Amino acid sequence: MSAADVQLAAGRIRAGAAHRHLLLLCDFDGTLSEFDVDPQAVRLEPVRRELLARLAGSPQSTVAIVSGRRLEDVKQRVGLTTDVYYAGSHGLEIESACERYRHEALPASEALLRQIADPLAADLAAIDGAFLEDKRHALVAHFRAATADGALRAEQALMRHAKPHLDSGALRVMLGASMIELIPNIDWHKGSAVAWILERVTRAHGPAWPVYIGDDLTDEDGFRAVQDVGLSIAASARAAGAELAVDGPGEVEALLRAIAPRSS
Numbered sequence: 001m002s003a004a005d006v007q008l009a010a011g012r013i014r015a016g017a018a019h020r021h022l023l024l025l026c027d028f029d030g031t032l033s034e035f036d037v038d039p040q041a042v043r044l045e046p047v048r049r050e051l052l053a054r055l056a057g058s059p060q061s062t063v064a065i066v067s068g069r070r071l072e073d074v075k076q077r078v079g080l081t082t083d084v085y086y087a088g089s090h091g092l093e094i095e096s097a098c099e100r101y102r103h104e105a106l107p108a109s110e111a112l113l114r115q116i117a118d119p120l121a122a123d124l125a126a127i128d129g130a131f132l133e134d135k136r137h138a139l140v141a142h143f144r145a146a147t148a149d150g151a152l153r154a155e156q157a158l159m160r161h162a163k164p165h166l167d168s169g170a171l172r173v174m175l176g177a178s179m180i181e182l183i184p185n186i187d188w189h190k191g192s193a194v195a196w197i198l199e200r201v202t203r204a205h206g207p208a209w210p211v212y213i214g215d216d217l218t219d220e221d222g223f224r225a226v227q228d229v230g231l232s233i234a235a236s237a238r239a240a241g242a243e244l245a246v247d248g249p250g251e252v253e254a255l256l257r258a259i260a261p262r263s264s
Contacts, residue, residue, distance in 0.1 A: 003254070005244070005245060005246050005247070005251070006246055006251050006254045006255050006258060007258065008244060009231075009233055009244045009246060009255055010255055010258035010259050012231055012244065013209075013211055013231065013255075013259050014259060016209040016211070016230065016231060017060070017061070017209045019207075020206075020207045020208055020209040021060065021061065021062065021201065021202075021205035021206060021207065021208045021209065022055075022060060022061035022062070022208070022209050022211065022259075023061070023062050023064065023197070023198060023201045023208045023209065023210040023211065023230070024055055024061060024062070024063050024064070024211050024213075024259075025064040025065075025066050025194055025197070025210060025211065025212045025213070025222065025226075026052075026063070026064070026065055026066070026212075026213045026214070026252070027065075027066055027067060027190075027213065027214035027215060027216070027218075027219050027222070027235070028042075028044075028065055028067040028069060028074055028077065028078065029042055029067070029068070029069070029215075030177065030215035030216055030235065030236060030238075030248075030249070031213055031214055031215045031219075031235045031249060031252055032044055032048055032052075032065075032078075032249060032252060033045070033048075033077075033249055034248070034249050035144070035177065037142075037144050037145050039069075039133050039140075039142070042077065043077060044077055044078055044079065045249075045253070047253065048249075048252075048253050048256065049078070049079060049080065050263075051253070051256040051257055051260045052078070052080060052084075052256065052260075053080055053081075053082055054260040054261050054262075054263060055256070055259070055260050055261070056080055056082040056083065056084045057082045057261075058261050060261075062084070062085070062201050062205070062208075063080070063082075063084045063085070064084060064085035064086070064087065064194075064197050065078050065084065065085070065086050065087065066087040066091060066190050066193055066194065066212075066214075066219075066222060067086075067087065067088055067090075068088075068089065068090050068135075068138070068176075068181070068218055069088055069089075069135065070088050070089060070093070070135050070136055070137065071086055071087075071088030071089065071093040071094075071095060072088070073088065073135070074086055074088050075088075075095070083096065083097040084096070085197050085201075087190070087193040087197065089106075089135070089137040089138060089183075090138075090174075090183065090188075090189055090190055090193075090218060091188060091189055091190045091191075091192055091193025091194075091196075092106055092137060092184070092186065092188060093106075093137070094193055094196060094197065096200075099200075101196065103184075103186055103188055105184060105186045106137060106184065106186075108170075109137070109170065109171065109183075109184030109185075109186065110136060110137055110184075112165050112170055112171060113136070113137070113138070113139055113171070113182070113184075116139060116161045116162060116165070116182070117132070117134050117139055119161060120132055120139060120141070120157060120158060120161045121134070123157040123160075123161070124141055124154055124157055124158075127143070127146060127150045127153050127154055127157070128145075128146060128147070128150055129143060129144070129145035129146030129147065129150050130142065130143040130145075130146045130150055130151070130153070130154040137183070137184065138181055138182060138183040138184075139158075139181070139182045140176075140179050140180070140181045140182075141154045141155065141157065141158040141179060141180050141181075141182075142154075142178065142179045143155075143178055143179065144177075144178035144179070151178070154180075155180050158173070158180055158182060159173070162182050169185055170184075170185055171183065171184060171185050172184075172185040174217070174218060175217055176216050176217060176218065177216055177238055189218070189221040190214075190218055190219060190221045190222045190225075191221030191222050191223075191224050191225035192221075192225075193222075194210065194212060194221075194222050194225035194226065195225050198210050198225075198226075198229075208230075209230055209231070210225075210226045210229060210230035210231075211226070211230055211231045211232075211233065212225065212226045212230065212231075212232050212233070213232075213233045213234075213235055213246075213252060213255075214233075214234065214235060214239055214242075215234065215235035215236040215238060215239055215248075216236070216238050216239055217238065217239065219234075219239050220239055220240060220241050223239070223241045223242050223243075224241065231243055231244065232244070233245065233246060233255075234246075235247075235248060235249070235251070235252050236248060
């Protein structure tokens with residue numbers, strides 16, 4: 001991938017948005033921000049925040065951040081003061097300046113995750129390079145810094161604690177980059193959030209051109225949600241099914257710079 005890929009994507013976005021309202025939907029970790037072994041250390045570069053703010057502040061475009069992080073967490077890390085849509089917990093929580101959505105099944109699933117969190121955290125703490133990220137509405141076993149054997153042991157620990165709830169269908173697992181996530185088994189995902197946001201943007205601004213940018217398996221639902229009505233862009237080889245591709249957050253930044261209105 002190269003600067004030519006960025007320019008191709010920018011050209012497609014400009015062409016699609018020439019007579020429609022641009023709805024730019026971006027994942028956060030691995031798309032807008034580089035990964036870190038410690039998820040709490042991930043931050044949005046100021047230049048990327050400024051480019052997103054320019055797009056969000058334009059009457060011709062709307063910005064949405066669609067993340068697996070908790071809603072309040074991703075809001076704090078992105079830190080845009082202009083009106084944007086935030087979708088956290090893989091779309092189970094959505095918020096804009098005007099309205100908020102929270103899936104009705106979340107409380108029951110959260111209670112199950114509370115039962116698992118402490119014993120799973122203790123087991124992962126015994127594995128070098130592995131740890132638990134407790135996102136309240138999801139539990140994530142991270143093993144980016146672990147050996148191959150440590151990664152396998154971390155996966156086995158999560159599956160052991162989760163098995164009764166996986167067997168009952170109350171929870172499910174989602175694979176990611178050097179992580180495995182335990183989430184509510186709810187028929188709602190990032191693609192559902194994209195459709196929810198697109199409906200409201202269309203209602204407010206007329207025909208919209210949705211562009212979804214993501215880097216991981218969880219973003220493939222977002223790609224499918226804009227198929228035939230917009231444009232999907234993969235930010236890494238981890239995500240399949242996108243129409244176009246760029247290489248990581250650096251090239252996503254270049255793409256934002258190419259499509260953002262000029263600052264006054």
